[in-house]
Amino acid sequence: MKILLNNNDLNEAINNVSKLGFVPTMGSFHKGHISLIKKSKKECNKTIVSIFVNPSQFNSKKDFDKYPRNIKKDLSILRDLKVNFVYLPSKKNVYHSKRSSKIKLNKKDQILCAKFRKGHFEGVIDVMDRLTNLIKPSKIFMGEKDMQQLYLVKNYIEKRYKSKVVPCQTIRDKRRFALSSRNLLLNNKQIKKARNLINHIFKFKNRLKNKKNILKLLQQKRSDLNKLFDVKVEYLELRNFKNLKISSKTKNSKIFIAYFINKVRLIDNI
Numbered sequence: 001m002k003i004l005l006n007n008n009d010l011n012e013a014i015n016n017v018s019k020l021g022f023v024p025t026m027g028s029f030h031k032g033h034i035s036l037i038k039k040s041k042k043e044c045n046k047t048i049v050s051i052f053v054n055p056s057q058f059n060s061k062k063d064f065d066k067y068p069r070n071i072k073k074d075l076s077i078l079r080d081l082k083v084n085f086v087y088l089p090s091k092k093n094v095y096h097s098k099r100s101s102k103i104k105l106n107k108k109d110q111i112l113c114a115k116f117r118k119g120h121f122e123g124v125i126d127v128m129d130r131l132t133n134l135i136k137p138s139k140i141f142m143g144e145k146d147m148q149q150l151y152l153v154k155n156y157i158e159k160r161y162k163s164k165v166v167p168c169q170t171i172r173d174k175r176r177f178a179l180s181s182r183n184l185l186l187n188n189k190q191i192k193k194a195r196n197l198i199n200h201i202f203k204f205k206n207r208l209k210n211k212k213n214i215l216k217l218l219q220q221k222r223s224d225l226n227k228l229f230d231v232k233v234e235y236l237e238l239r240n241f242k243n244l245k246i247s248s249k250t251k252n253s254k255i256f257i258a259y260f261i262n263k264v265r266l267i268d269n270i
């Protein structure tokens with residue numbers, strides 16, 4: 001495994017690689033990341049994984065500072081997986097040039113997390129644009145756990161590059177709670193609470209089938225969740241998973257949720 005610490009190392013290593021698979025990450029690996037890497041290894045000749053905690057996608061310096069980092073453990077996981085390249089850029093490596101035009105979300109995209117985390121997706125798209133431009137992979141592997149991110153990045157990147165963005169299914173623990181690096185910020189009691197809440201939503205979604213007053217039921221459920229689980233639900237919406245439009249039928253739709261357990265913000269789609 002080659003560890004690439006700057007853009008010269010990167011260019012030298014990936015020059016001439018055909019069918020390169022790219023897995024962008026912020027590190028602190030769990031089985032979700034590992035599933036993306038395995039898919040890339042299966043579908044591509046070589047795989048490059050980046051670990052970069054991108055400051056421009058965080059809403060506060062505090063959130064950025066407390067984001068979990070485990071670089072030693074991550075490198076050992078990547079070695080075991082026999083990944084070809086790991087790219088560990090500095091902020092300067094990624095942001096070495098100024099953008100010619102600012103990234104702006106369309107009005108129709110200012111929904112779900114974009115509504116509550118101003119500037120977040122602009123930061124994500126900016127870094128993905130820069131990384132794709134540096135790496136020029138054939139395929140980029142991204143998780144459905146972050147469905148809105150996947151949707152926005154796929155639309156942006158596939159319009160501008162030859163790279164294809166490949167959706168990868170959400171990996172959950174035995175109790176169906178989605179794995180996330182942010183789960184490391186939760187204590188056992190809080191994890192238990194999140195698991196119960198997510199199981200509650202799975203059951204609720206089943207009961208929504210063929211119901212006519214779905215919007216009202218969602219509204220009611222949202223306030224019930226706050227009371228039942230002592231959380232703060234930011235949004236709870238049923239949306240079509242292809243175009244993210246509000247849906248009144250469960251077919252081709254998922255329940256999108258963002259909620260806070262104490263100060264930790266979690267998202268999922270079910």
Ligand code: AMP
Nearest residue numbers: 025026027032142143145146170171179
């Ligand atoms: P992150 O390191 O959190 O930025 O995530 C890197 C990639 O892993 C993103 O494409 C995420 O959507 C994906 N990912 C995160 N959690 C999961 C999960 N539980 N299952 C599948 N993919 C995931």
